[in-house]
Amino acid sequence: MPEGHTVHRIARQLGRDLVGHRLRVTSPQGRFAAGAERLDGRMLVASRAVGKQLFLEFEGELVLRVHLGLYGAWDLHGRVTPLDDGLAPLASLGAPRVRRAVRVGEGESELAEPAGVDETFPPAPVGQVRVRLLSEETAADLRGPTACEVLDPGAAAAAAARLGPDPAAFDDPVALAAAGEQVVDAVTSRSTAVGALLMDQSVVAGIGNVYRAELLFRARLEPHTPGRRVPREVVRGIWEDWTVLLADGIRTGVMLTREDLDDAGRACALVDRDARHWVYRRAGLPCHVCGTAVQVEDMATRKLYWCPVCQV
Known part of the structure:
Protein backbone atom coordinates (compact mmCIF):
# COMPACT_ATOMS: atom_id res chain seq x y z
CA MET A 1 0.00 0.00 0.00
CA PRO A 2 1.36 3.47 -0.83
CA GLU A 3 2.52 5.09 2.39
CA GLY A 4 2.40 8.70 3.49
CA HIS A 5 5.42 9.93 1.57
CA THR A 6 4.00 8.72 -1.76
CA VAL A 7 0.64 10.42 -1.23
CA HIS A 8 2.39 13.67 -0.31
CA ARG A 9 4.41 13.43 -3.51
CA ILE A 10 1.23 12.85 -5.50
CA ALA A 11 -0.34 15.90 -3.86
CA ARG A 12 2.69 18.01 -4.75
CA GLN A 13 2.82 16.69 -8.31
CA LEU A 14 -0.85 17.40 -8.95
CA GLY A 15 -0.36 20.76 -7.29
CA ARG A 16 2.43 21.62 -9.74
CA ASP A 17 0.64 20.52 -12.89
CA LEU A 18 -3.11 20.74 -12.29
CA VAL A 19 -3.85 23.30 -9.55
CA GLY A 20 -5.00 26.56 -11.10
CA HIS A 21 -6.37 24.83 -14.19
CA ARG A 22 -9.97 24.29 -15.17
CA LEU A 23 -10.19 20.54 -15.65
CA ARG A 24 -12.10 18.13 -17.79
CA VAL A 25 -13.10 15.40 -15.32
CA THR A 26 -14.38 12.09 -16.63
CA SER A 27 -14.77 8.48 -15.51
CA PRO A 28 -13.67 6.31 -18.46
CA GLN A 29 -14.50 3.20 -16.42
CA GLY A 30 -17.96 4.59 -15.66
CA ARG A 31 -17.97 3.75 -11.95
CA PHE A 32 -17.47 7.39 -10.94
CA ALA A 33 -19.58 9.03 -13.64
CA ALA A 34 -21.86 10.96 -11.26
CA GLY A 35 -18.96 12.30 -9.22
CA ALA A 36 -17.00 13.23 -12.33
CA GLU A 37 -19.98 15.14 -13.66
CA ARG A 38 -20.09 17.25 -10.48
CA LEU A 39 -16.41 18.19 -10.85
CA ASP A 40 -16.19 18.55 -14.64
CA GLY A 41 -15.27 22.03 -15.82
CA ARG A 42 -14.26 23.31 -12.39
CA MET A 43 -10.87 24.73 -11.46
CA LEU A 44 -8.68 22.71 -9.12
CA VAL A 45 -7.70 25.15 -6.37
CA ALA A 46 -5.70 23.01 -3.91
CA SER A 47 -4.08 19.60 -3.56
CA ARG A 48 -3.07 18.25 -0.16
CA ALA A 49 -2.35 14.99 1.59
CA VAL A 50 -3.14 13.88 5.12
CA GLY A 51 -1.50 10.56 5.87
CA LYS A 52 -2.48 8.16 3.09
CA GLN A 53 -5.43 10.24 1.89
CA LEU A 54 -5.47 12.83 -0.87
CA PHE A 55 -7.84 15.81 -0.82
CA LEU A 56 -8.29 17.70 -4.12
CA GLU A 57 -10.24 20.94 -3.62
CA PHE A 58 -12.26 22.30 -6.54
CA GLU A 59 -13.96 25.63 -6.94
CA GLY A 60 -17.57 25.58 -5.83
CA GLU A 61 -16.62 24.01 -2.48
CA LEU A 62 -16.27 20.46 -3.71
CA VAL A 63 -13.50 18.09 -2.57
CA LEU A 64 -12.38 14.87 -4.24
CA ARG A 65 -11.13 12.48 -1.54
CA VAL A 66 -8.95 9.62 -2.73
CA HIS A 67 -7.49 6.71 -0.77
CA LEU A 68 -5.33 4.52 -3.00
CA GLY A 69 -5.54 1.47 -0.74
CA LEU A 70 -3.56 -1.62 -1.73
CA TYR A 71 -3.90 -1.36 -5.49
CA GLY A 72 -4.53 2.26 -6.38
CA ALA A 73 -2.18 4.37 -8.48
CA TRP A 74 -2.07 7.50 -10.61
CA ASP A 75 -0.77 7.41 -14.18
CA LEU A 76 0.44 10.82 -15.35
CA HIS A 77 0.79 11.77 -19.01
CA GLY A 78 1.99 14.80 -20.92
CA ARG A 79 3.69 17.63 -19.06
CA VAL A 80 4.85 16.44 -15.63
CA THR A 81 6.95 19.02 -13.82
CA PRO A 82 9.92 17.59 -11.87
CA LEU A 83 9.69 18.02 -8.13
CA ASP A 84 12.45 19.91 -6.33
CA ASP A 85 14.23 16.77 -5.17
CA GLY A 86 17.23 16.63 -7.45
CA LEU A 87 15.93 13.48 -9.11
CA ALA A 88 15.25 12.93 -12.79
CA PRO A 89 11.88 14.18 -14.06
CA LEU A 90 9.06 11.71 -13.57
CA ALA A 91 7.92 12.03 -17.18
CA SER A 92 8.73 13.87 -20.38
CA LEU A 93 8.57 17.63 -20.10
CA GLY A 94 7.86 18.40 -23.74
CA ALA A 95 4.07 18.48 -23.75
CA PRO A 96 1.77 17.99 -25.42
CA ARG A 97 3.25 14.76 -26.79
CA VAL A 98 3.16 11.40 -25.05
CA ARG A 99 6.39 9.45 -25.28
CA ARG A 100 6.28 7.95 -21.81
CA ALA A 101 4.17 8.08 -18.69
CA VAL A 102 4.72 7.65 -14.98
CA ARG A 103 2.84 5.56 -12.46
CA VAL A 104 2.70 6.88 -8.92
CA GLY A 105 1.59 4.30 -6.39
CA GLU A 106 3.53 2.01 -4.07
CA GLY A 107 6.60 2.63 -6.23
CA GLU A 108 7.18 5.34 -8.78
CA SER A 109 8.11 4.00 -12.20
CA GLU A 110 8.27 5.18 -15.75
CA LEU A 111 5.96 3.38 -18.14
CA ALA A 112 7.78 3.50 -21.43
CA GLU A 113 5.74 3.77 -24.60
CA PRO A 114 6.41 1.14 -27.29
CA ALA A 115 9.20 1.96 -29.72
CA GLY A 116 8.08 4.28 -32.45
CA VAL A 117 4.89 5.42 -30.71
CA ASP A 118 4.35 9.17 -30.81
CA GLU A 119 0.75 9.47 -29.69
CA THR A 120 -0.91 12.87 -29.63
CA PHE A 121 -2.09 14.25 -26.33
CA PRO A 122 -4.20 13.20 -24.52
CA PRO A 123 -3.72 9.46 -24.88
CA ALA A 124 -6.78 7.22 -24.93
CA PRO A 125 -7.52 5.80 -21.46
CA VAL A 126 -6.21 2.27 -21.09
CA GLY A 127 -7.76 -0.22 -18.70
CA GLN A 128 -9.97 0.54 -15.73
CA VAL A 129 -9.50 4.29 -15.21
CA ARG A 130 -11.81 5.41 -12.41
CA VAL A 131 -11.16 9.14 -12.88
CA ARG A 132 -9.30 11.21 -15.46
CA LEU A 133 -8.27 14.77 -14.61
CA LEU A 134 -7.33 16.57 -17.80
CA SER A 135 -5.81 20.00 -18.38
CA GLU A 136 -4.47 21.41 -21.63
CA GLU A 137 -1.12 19.66 -21.13
CA THR A 138 -1.42 17.07 -18.36
CA ALA A 139 -3.60 14.02 -17.84
CA ALA A 140 -3.85 12.25 -14.47
CA ASP A 141 -5.55 8.84 -14.54
CA LEU A 142 -6.63 7.25 -11.27
CA ARG A 143 -7.10 3.51 -11.21
CA GLY A 144 -7.92 0.98 -8.48
CA PRO A 145 -8.50 3.22 -5.44
CA THR A 146 -10.12 2.00 -2.26
CA ALA A 147 -12.00 5.30 -1.86
CA CYS A 148 -12.93 7.96 -4.39
CA GLU A 149 -15.73 10.36 -3.49
CA VAL A 150 -16.86 13.96 -3.82
CA LEU A 151 -17.43 15.69 -0.48
CA ASP A 152 -18.39 19.13 0.73
CA PRO A 153 -15.75 20.97 2.82
CA GLY A 154 -17.37 19.95 6.11
CA ALA A 155 -17.37 16.26 5.25
CA ALA A 156 -13.79 16.50 3.96
CA ALA A 157 -12.69 18.18 7.19
CA ALA A 158 -14.43 15.46 9.19
CA ALA A 159 -12.64 12.75 7.18
CA ALA A 160 -9.29 14.43 7.83
CA ALA A 161 -10.12 14.89 11.53
CA ARG A 162 -10.56 11.14 11.93
CA LEU A 163 -6.88 10.71 11.10
CA GLY A 164 -4.05 11.00 13.58
CA PRO A 165 -1.31 13.61 13.26
CA ASP A 166 0.78 13.77 10.08
Missing part, protein backbone atom coordinates in the same frame (compact mmCIF):
# COMPACT_ATOMS: atom_id res chain seq x y z
CA PRO A 167 4.23 15.35 10.62
CA ALA A 168 4.23 16.83 7.11
CA ALA A 169 1.19 18.94 8.01
CA PHE A 170 3.17 21.09 10.47
CA ASP A 171 5.60 23.89 9.67
CA ASP A 172 5.70 25.26 13.21
CA PRO A 173 8.03 23.27 15.52
CA VAL A 174 5.80 23.98 18.52
CA ALA A 175 2.73 22.61 16.74
CA LEU A 176 4.75 19.62 15.53
CA ALA A 177 5.85 18.82 19.08
CA ALA A 178 2.28 19.18 20.34
CA ALA A 179 1.10 16.75 17.66
CA GLY A 180 3.79 14.35 18.82
CA GLU A 181 2.46 14.50 22.36
CA GLN A 182 -0.98 13.62 20.98
CA VAL A 183 0.54 10.48 19.47
CA VAL A 184 2.36 9.68 22.71
CA ASP A 185 -0.91 9.96 24.64
CA ALA A 186 -2.77 7.79 22.12
CA VAL A 187 -0.17 5.00 22.20
CA THR A 188 0.56 4.92 25.92
CA SER A 189 -3.11 4.86 26.89
CA ARG A 190 -3.87 1.65 24.97
CA SER A 191 -3.27 -2.03 25.70
CA THR A 192 -3.03 -2.87 21.98
CA ALA A 193 0.36 -4.02 20.70
CA VAL A 194 2.48 -1.09 19.59
CA GLY A 195 3.07 -2.81 16.24
CA ALA A 196 -0.67 -2.58 15.57
CA LEU A 197 -1.04 0.95 16.94
CA LEU A 198 1.50 2.35 14.48
CA MET A 199 -0.68 1.02 11.66
CA ASP A 200 -3.82 2.61 13.13
CA GLN A 201 -4.36 5.75 11.06
CA SER A 202 -6.40 7.33 13.84
CA VAL A 203 -3.30 7.20 16.06
CA VAL A 204 -0.72 8.49 13.59
CA ALA A 205 -1.32 9.14 9.90
CA GLY A 206 0.77 7.84 7.02
CA ILE A 207 2.70 4.93 8.54
CA GLY A 208 2.31 1.74 6.53
CA ASN A 209 3.87 -1.69 6.62
CA VAL A 210 7.39 -0.67 5.61
CA TYR A 211 7.72 2.29 7.93
CA ARG A 212 6.05 0.35 10.78
CA ALA A 213 8.66 -2.39 10.70
CA GLU A 214 11.56 -0.02 10.26
CA LEU A 215 10.50 2.47 12.95
CA LEU A 216 10.11 -0.33 15.47
CA PHE A 217 13.52 -1.75 14.61
CA ARG A 218 15.20 1.66 14.76
CA ALA A 219 13.65 2.11 18.21
CA ARG A 220 14.75 -1.44 19.17
CA LEU A 221 11.17 -1.99 20.34
CA GLU A 222 9.47 -5.38 20.58
CA PRO A 223 6.37 -5.10 18.34
CA HIS A 224 4.06 -7.03 20.68
CA THR A 225 4.62 -4.65 23.60
CA PRO A 226 1.29 -3.16 24.75
CA GLY A 227 1.20 0.55 24.09
CA ARG A 228 0.67 1.38 27.76
CA ARG A 229 3.95 -0.39 28.59
CA VAL A 230 6.03 1.61 26.12
CA PRO A 231 7.85 4.50 27.84
CA ARG A 232 6.62 7.91 26.72
CA GLU A 233 10.13 8.93 25.68
CA VAL A 234 10.33 5.90 23.36
CA VAL A 235 7.06 6.82 21.64
CA ARG A 236 8.23 10.42 21.42
CA GLY A 237 11.43 9.19 19.78
CA ILE A 238 9.44 7.18 17.24
CA TRP A 239 7.40 10.28 16.36
CA GLU A 240 10.57 12.32 15.90
CA ASP A 241 12.11 9.55 13.81
CA TRP A 242 8.95 9.34 11.69
CA THR A 243 9.15 13.08 11.10
CA VAL A 244 12.66 12.71 9.67
CA LEU A 245 11.96 9.57 7.62
CA LEU A 246 8.75 11.00 6.16
CA ALA A 247 10.48 14.21 5.07
CA ASP A 248 13.26 12.20 3.43
CA GLY A 249 10.72 9.94 1.67
CA ILE A 250 8.78 12.93 0.37
CA ARG A 251 11.99 14.50 -0.93
CA THR A 252 13.37 11.40 -2.67
CA GLY A 253 10.33 9.23 -3.32
CA VAL A 254 12.16 6.34 -1.64
CA MET A 255 11.65 4.67 1.76
CA LEU A 256 15.29 4.50 2.84
CA THR A 257 15.51 3.68 6.54
CA ARG A 258 19.09 2.57 7.18
CA GLU A 259 20.94 5.36 8.94
CA ASP A 260 24.19 3.38 8.96
CA LEU A 261 24.89 3.94 5.25
CA ASP A 262 27.64 6.25 4.08
CA ASP A 263 27.16 8.45 1.01
CA ALA A 264 28.10 5.65 -1.38
CA GLY A 265 25.85 3.16 0.40
CA ARG A 266 22.96 5.60 0.36
CA ALA A 267 23.44 6.25 -3.36
CA CYS A 268 23.33 2.49 -3.95
CA ALA A 269 20.23 2.05 -1.79
CA LEU A 270 18.37 4.76 -3.70
CA VAL A 271 18.43 2.46 -6.74
CA ASP A 272 18.55 -0.95 -5.03
CA ARG A 273 15.41 -1.72 -3.03
CA ASP A 274 17.08 -4.65 -1.23
CA ALA A 275 19.68 -2.35 0.35
CA ARG A 276 17.25 0.16 1.88
CA HIS A 277 15.86 -1.50 4.99
CA TRP A 278 16.89 -3.06 8.27
CA VAL A 279 14.24 -5.79 8.46
CA TYR A 280 11.41 -5.21 5.97
CA ARG A 281 11.06 -8.12 3.49
CA ARG A 282 14.17 -9.77 4.97
CA ALA A 283 12.46 -12.79 6.56
CA GLY A 284 14.98 -15.55 7.24
CA LEU A 285 17.95 -13.34 6.35
CA PRO A 286 20.48 -12.34 9.02
CA CYS A 287 19.83 -9.13 10.90
CA HIS A 288 22.25 -6.41 9.79
CA VAL A 289 23.14 -5.78 13.45
CA CYS A 290 23.19 -9.12 15.31
CA GLY A 291 23.01 -11.76 12.58
CA THR A 292 19.85 -13.43 13.91
CA ALA A 293 17.32 -14.48 11.31
CA VAL A 294 14.67 -11.82 10.77
CA GLN A 295 11.19 -13.06 11.72
CA VAL A 296 7.90 -12.48 9.88
CA GLU A 297 4.32 -12.84 11.10
CA ASP A 298 0.90 -11.30 10.55
CA MET A 299 -0.06 -8.27 12.62
CA ALA A 300 -2.84 -5.78 11.85
CA THR A 301 -3.58 -7.73 8.63
CA ARG A 302 -0.09 -7.12 7.21
CA LYS A 303 3.28 -8.86 7.35
CA LEU A 304 5.38 -7.71 10.28
CA TYR A 305 9.16 -8.10 10.04
CA TRP A 306 11.30 -7.86 13.18
CA CYS A 307 14.47 -9.07 14.86
CA PRO A 308 13.80 -11.14 18.01
CA VAL A 309 17.21 -10.28 19.46
CA CYS A 310 17.62 -6.57 18.71
CA GLN A 311 13.99 -5.73 19.47
CA VAL A 312 13.57 -6.72 23.12
Whole structure:
Protein backbone atom coordinates (compact mmCIF):
# COMPACT_ATOMS: atom_id res chain seq x y z
CA MET A 1 0.00 0.00 0.00
CA PRO A 2 1.36 3.47 -0.83
CA GLU A 3 2.52 5.09 2.39
CA GLY A 4 2.40 8.70 3.49
CA HIS A 5 5.42 9.93 1.57
CA THR A 6 4.00 8.72 -1.76
CA VAL A 7 0.64 10.42 -1.23
CA HIS A 8 2.39 13.67 -0.31
CA ARG A 9 4.41 13.43 -3.51
CA ILE A 10 1.23 12.85 -5.50
CA ALA A 11 -0.34 15.90 -3.86
CA ARG A 12 2.69 18.01 -4.75
CA GLN A 13 2.82 16.69 -8.31
CA LEU A 14 -0.85 17.40 -8.95
CA GLY A 15 -0.36 20.76 -7.29
CA ARG A 16 2.43 21.62 -9.74
CA ASP A 17 0.64 20.52 -12.89
CA LEU A 18 -3.11 20.74 -12.29
CA VAL A 19 -3.85 23.30 -9.55
CA GLY A 20 -5.00 26.56 -11.10
CA HIS A 21 -6.37 24.83 -14.19
CA ARG A 22 -9.97 24.29 -15.17
CA LEU A 23 -10.19 20.54 -15.65
CA ARG A 24 -12.10 18.13 -17.79
CA VAL A 25 -13.10 15.40 -15.32
CA THR A 26 -14.38 12.09 -16.63
CA SER A 27 -14.77 8.48 -15.51
CA PRO A 28 -13.67 6.31 -18.46
CA GLN A 29 -14.50 3.20 -16.42
CA GLY A 30 -17.96 4.59 -15.66
CA ARG A 31 -17.97 3.75 -11.95
CA PHE A 32 -17.47 7.39 -10.94
CA ALA A 33 -19.58 9.03 -13.64
CA ALA A 34 -21.86 10.96 -11.26
CA GLY A 35 -18.96 12.30 -9.22
CA ALA A 36 -17.00 13.23 -12.33
CA GLU A 37 -19.98 15.14 -13.66
CA ARG A 38 -20.09 17.25 -10.48
CA LEU A 39 -16.41 18.19 -10.85
CA ASP A 40 -16.19 18.55 -14.64
CA GLY A 41 -15.27 22.03 -15.82
CA ARG A 42 -14.26 23.31 -12.39
CA MET A 43 -10.87 24.73 -11.46
CA LEU A 44 -8.68 22.71 -9.12
CA VAL A 45 -7.70 25.15 -6.37
CA ALA A 46 -5.70 23.01 -3.91
CA SER A 47 -4.08 19.60 -3.56
CA ARG A 48 -3.07 18.25 -0.16
CA ALA A 49 -2.35 14.99 1.59
CA VAL A 50 -3.14 13.88 5.12
CA GLY A 51 -1.50 10.56 5.87
CA LYS A 52 -2.48 8.16 3.09
CA GLN A 53 -5.43 10.24 1.89
CA LEU A 54 -5.47 12.83 -0.87
CA PHE A 55 -7.84 15.81 -0.82
CA LEU A 56 -8.29 17.70 -4.12
CA GLU A 57 -10.24 20.94 -3.62
CA PHE A 58 -12.26 22.30 -6.54
CA GLU A 59 -13.96 25.63 -6.94
CA GLY A 60 -17.57 25.58 -5.83
CA GLU A 61 -16.62 24.01 -2.48
CA LEU A 62 -16.27 20.46 -3.71
CA VAL A 63 -13.50 18.09 -2.57
CA LEU A 64 -12.38 14.87 -4.24
CA ARG A 65 -11.13 12.48 -1.54
CA VAL A 66 -8.95 9.62 -2.73
CA HIS A 67 -7.49 6.71 -0.77
CA LEU A 68 -5.33 4.52 -3.00
CA GLY A 69 -5.54 1.47 -0.74
CA LEU A 70 -3.56 -1.62 -1.73
CA TYR A 71 -3.90 -1.36 -5.49
CA GLY A 72 -4.53 2.26 -6.38
CA ALA A 73 -2.18 4.37 -8.48
CA TRP A 74 -2.07 7.50 -10.61
CA ASP A 75 -0.77 7.41 -14.18
CA LEU A 76 0.44 10.82 -15.35
CA HIS A 77 0.79 11.77 -19.01
CA GLY A 78 1.99 14.80 -20.92
CA ARG A 79 3.69 17.63 -19.06
CA VAL A 80 4.85 16.44 -15.63
CA THR A 81 6.95 19.02 -13.82
CA PRO A 82 9.92 17.59 -11.87
CA LEU A 83 9.69 18.02 -8.13
CA ASP A 84 12.45 19.91 -6.33
CA ASP A 85 14.23 16.77 -5.17
CA GLY A 86 17.23 16.63 -7.45
CA LEU A 87 15.93 13.48 -9.11
CA ALA A 88 15.25 12.93 -12.79
CA PRO A 89 11.88 14.18 -14.06
CA LEU A 90 9.06 11.71 -13.57
CA ALA A 91 7.92 12.03 -17.18
CA SER A 92 8.73 13.87 -20.38
CA LEU A 93 8.57 17.63 -20.10
CA GLY A 94 7.86 18.40 -23.74
CA ALA A 95 4.07 18.48 -23.75
CA PRO A 96 1.77 17.99 -25.42
CA ARG A 97 3.25 14.76 -26.79
CA VAL A 98 3.16 11.40 -25.05
CA ARG A 99 6.39 9.45 -25.28
CA ARG A 100 6.28 7.95 -21.81
CA ALA A 101 4.17 8.08 -18.69
CA VAL A 102 4.72 7.65 -14.98
CA ARG A 103 2.84 5.56 -12.46
CA VAL A 104 2.70 6.88 -8.92
CA GLY A 105 1.59 4.30 -6.39
CA GLU A 106 3.53 2.01 -4.07
CA GLY A 107 6.60 2.63 -6.23
CA GLU A 108 7.18 5.34 -8.78
CA SER A 109 8.11 4.00 -12.20
CA GLU A 110 8.27 5.18 -15.75
CA LEU A 111 5.96 3.38 -18.14
CA ALA A 112 7.78 3.50 -21.43
CA GLU A 113 5.74 3.77 -24.60
CA PRO A 114 6.41 1.14 -27.29
CA ALA A 115 9.20 1.96 -29.72
CA GLY A 116 8.08 4.28 -32.45
CA VAL A 117 4.89 5.42 -30.71
CA ASP A 118 4.35 9.17 -30.81
CA GLU A 119 0.75 9.47 -29.69
CA THR A 120 -0.91 12.87 -29.63
CA PHE A 121 -2.09 14.25 -26.33
CA PRO A 122 -4.20 13.20 -24.52
CA PRO A 123 -3.72 9.46 -24.88
CA ALA A 124 -6.78 7.22 -24.93
CA PRO A 125 -7.52 5.80 -21.46
CA VAL A 126 -6.21 2.27 -21.09
CA GLY A 127 -7.76 -0.22 -18.70
CA GLN A 128 -9.97 0.54 -15.73
CA VAL A 129 -9.50 4.29 -15.21
CA ARG A 130 -11.81 5.41 -12.41
CA VAL A 131 -11.16 9.14 -12.88
CA ARG A 132 -9.30 11.21 -15.46
CA LEU A 133 -8.27 14.77 -14.61
CA LEU A 134 -7.33 16.57 -17.80
CA SER A 135 -5.81 20.00 -18.38
CA GLU A 136 -4.47 21.41 -21.63
CA GLU A 137 -1.12 19.66 -21.13
CA THR A 138 -1.42 17.07 -18.36
CA ALA A 139 -3.60 14.02 -17.84
CA ALA A 140 -3.85 12.25 -14.47
CA ASP A 141 -5.55 8.84 -14.54
CA LEU A 142 -6.63 7.25 -11.27
CA ARG A 143 -7.10 3.51 -11.21
CA GLY A 144 -7.92 0.98 -8.48
CA PRO A 145 -8.50 3.22 -5.44
CA THR A 146 -10.12 2.00 -2.26
CA ALA A 147 -12.00 5.30 -1.86
CA CYS A 148 -12.93 7.96 -4.39
CA GLU A 149 -15.73 10.36 -3.49
CA VAL A 150 -16.86 13.96 -3.82
CA LEU A 151 -17.43 15.69 -0.48
CA ASP A 152 -18.39 19.13 0.73
CA PRO A 153 -15.75 20.97 2.82
CA GLY A 154 -17.37 19.95 6.11
CA ALA A 155 -17.37 16.26 5.25
CA ALA A 156 -13.79 16.50 3.96
CA ALA A 157 -12.69 18.18 7.19
CA ALA A 158 -14.43 15.46 9.19
CA ALA A 159 -12.64 12.75 7.18
CA ALA A 160 -9.29 14.43 7.83
CA ALA A 161 -10.12 14.89 11.53
CA ARG A 162 -10.56 11.14 11.93
CA LEU A 163 -6.88 10.71 11.10
CA GLY A 164 -4.05 11.00 13.58
CA PRO A 165 -1.31 13.61 13.26
CA ASP A 166 0.78 13.77 10.08
CA PRO A 167 4.23 15.35 10.62
CA ALA A 168 4.23 16.83 7.11
CA ALA A 169 1.19 18.94 8.01
CA PHE A 170 3.17 21.09 10.47
CA ASP A 171 5.60 23.89 9.67
CA ASP A 172 5.70 25.26 13.21
CA PRO A 173 8.03 23.27 15.52
CA VAL A 174 5.80 23.98 18.52
CA ALA A 175 2.73 22.61 16.74
CA LEU A 176 4.75 19.62 15.53
CA ALA A 177 5.85 18.82 19.08
CA ALA A 178 2.28 19.18 20.34
CA ALA A 179 1.10 16.75 17.66
CA GLY A 180 3.79 14.35 18.82
CA GLU A 181 2.46 14.50 22.36
CA GLN A 182 -0.98 13.62 20.98
CA VAL A 183 0.54 10.48 19.47
CA VAL A 184 2.36 9.68 22.71
CA ASP A 185 -0.91 9.96 24.64
CA ALA A 186 -2.77 7.79 22.12
CA VAL A 187 -0.17 5.00 22.20
CA THR A 188 0.56 4.92 25.92
CA SER A 189 -3.11 4.86 26.89
CA ARG A 190 -3.87 1.65 24.97
CA SER A 191 -3.27 -2.03 25.70
CA THR A 192 -3.03 -2.87 21.98
CA ALA A 193 0.36 -4.02 20.70
CA VAL A 194 2.48 -1.09 19.59
CA GLY A 195 3.07 -2.81 16.24
CA ALA A 196 -0.67 -2.58 15.57
CA LEU A 197 -1.04 0.95 16.94
CA LEU A 198 1.50 2.35 14.48
CA MET A 199 -0.68 1.02 11.66
CA ASP A 200 -3.82 2.61 13.13
CA GLN A 201 -4.36 5.75 11.06
CA SER A 202 -6.40 7.33 13.84
CA VAL A 203 -3.30 7.20 16.06
CA VAL A 204 -0.72 8.49 13.59
CA ALA A 205 -1.32 9.14 9.90
CA GLY A 206 0.77 7.84 7.02
CA ILE A 207 2.70 4.93 8.54
CA GLY A 208 2.31 1.74 6.53
CA ASN A 209 3.87 -1.69 6.62
CA VAL A 210 7.39 -0.67 5.61
CA TYR A 211 7.72 2.29 7.93
CA ARG A 212 6.05 0.35 10.78
CA ALA A 213 8.66 -2.39 10.70
CA GLU A 214 11.56 -0.02 10.26
CA LEU A 215 10.50 2.47 12.95
CA LEU A 216 10.11 -0.33 15.47
CA PHE A 217 13.52 -1.75 14.61
CA ARG A 218 15.20 1.66 14.76
CA ALA A 219 13.65 2.11 18.21
CA ARG A 220 14.75 -1.44 19.17
CA LEU A 221 11.17 -1.99 20.34
CA GLU A 222 9.47 -5.38 20.58
CA PRO A 223 6.37 -5.10 18.34
CA HIS A 224 4.06 -7.03 20.68
CA THR A 225 4.62 -4.65 23.60
CA PRO A 226 1.29 -3.16 24.75
CA GLY A 227 1.20 0.55 24.09
CA ARG A 228 0.67 1.38 27.76
CA ARG A 229 3.95 -0.39 28.59
CA VAL A 230 6.03 1.61 26.12
CA PRO A 231 7.85 4.50 27.84
CA ARG A 232 6.62 7.91 26.72
CA GLU A 233 10.13 8.93 25.68
CA VAL A 234 10.33 5.90 23.36
CA VAL A 235 7.06 6.82 21.64
CA ARG A 236 8.23 10.42 21.42
CA GLY A 237 11.43 9.19 19.78
CA ILE A 238 9.44 7.18 17.24
CA TRP A 239 7.40 10.28 16.36
CA GLU A 240 10.57 12.32 15.90
CA ASP A 241 12.11 9.55 13.81
CA TRP A 242 8.95 9.34 11.69
CA THR A 243 9.15 13.08 11.10
CA VAL A 244 12.66 12.71 9.67
CA LEU A 245 11.96 9.57 7.62
CA LEU A 246 8.75 11.00 6.16
CA ALA A 247 10.48 14.21 5.07
CA ASP A 248 13.26 12.20 3.43
CA GLY A 249 10.72 9.94 1.67
CA ILE A 250 8.78 12.93 0.37
CA ARG A 251 11.99 14.50 -0.93
CA THR A 252 13.37 11.40 -2.67
CA GLY A 253 10.33 9.23 -3.32
CA VAL A 254 12.16 6.34 -1.64
CA MET A 255 11.65 4.67 1.76
CA LEU A 256 15.29 4.50 2.84
CA THR A 257 15.51 3.68 6.54
CA ARG A 258 19.09 2.57 7.18
CA GLU A 259 20.94 5.36 8.94
CA ASP A 260 24.19 3.38 8.96
CA LEU A 261 24.89 3.94 5.25
CA ASP A 262 27.64 6.25 4.08
CA ASP A 263 27.16 8.45 1.01
CA ALA A 264 28.10 5.65 -1.38
CA GLY A 265 25.85 3.16 0.40
CA ARG A 266 22.96 5.60 0.36
CA ALA A 267 23.44 6.25 -3.36
CA CYS A 268 23.33 2.49 -3.95
CA ALA A 269 20.23 2.05 -1.79
CA LEU A 270 18.37 4.76 -3.70
CA VAL A 271 18.43 2.46 -6.74
CA ASP A 272 18.55 -0.95 -5.03
CA ARG A 273 15.41 -1.72 -3.03
CA ASP A 274 17.08 -4.65 -1.23
CA ALA A 275 19.68 -2.35 0.35
CA ARG A 276 17.25 0.16 1.88
CA HIS A 277 15.86 -1.50 4.99
CA TRP A 278 16.89 -3.06 8.27
CA VAL A 279 14.24 -5.79 8.46
CA TYR A 280 11.41 -5.21 5.97
CA ARG A 281 11.06 -8.12 3.49
CA ARG A 282 14.17 -9.77 4.97
CA ALA A 283 12.46 -12.79 6.56
CA GLY A 284 14.98 -15.55 7.24
CA LEU A 285 17.95 -13.34 6.35
CA PRO A 286 20.48 -12.34 9.02
CA CYS A 287 19.83 -9.13 10.90
CA HIS A 288 22.25 -6.41 9.79
CA VAL A 289 23.14 -5.78 13.45
CA CYS A 290 23.19 -9.12 15.31
CA GLY A 291 23.01 -11.76 12.58
CA THR A 292 19.85 -13.43 13.91
CA ALA A 293 17.32 -14.48 11.31
CA VAL A 294 14.67 -11.82 10.77
CA GLN A 295 11.19 -13.06 11.72
CA VAL A 296 7.90 -12.48 9.88
CA GLU A 297 4.32 -12.84 11.10
CA ASP A 298 0.90 -11.30 10.55
CA MET A 299 -0.06 -8.27 12.62
CA ALA A 300 -2.84 -5.78 11.85
CA THR A 301 -3.58 -7.73 8.63
CA ARG A 302 -0.09 -7.12 7.21
CA LYS A 303 3.28 -8.86 7.35
CA LEU A 304 5.38 -7.71 10.28
CA TYR A 305 9.16 -8.10 10.04
CA TRP A 306 11.30 -7.86 13.18
CA CYS A 307 14.47 -9.07 14.86
CA PRO A 308 13.80 -11.14 18.01
CA VAL A 309 17.21 -10.28 19.46
CA CYS A 310 17.62 -6.57 18.71
CA GLN A 311 13.99 -5.73 19.47
CA VAL A 312 13.57 -6.72 23.12
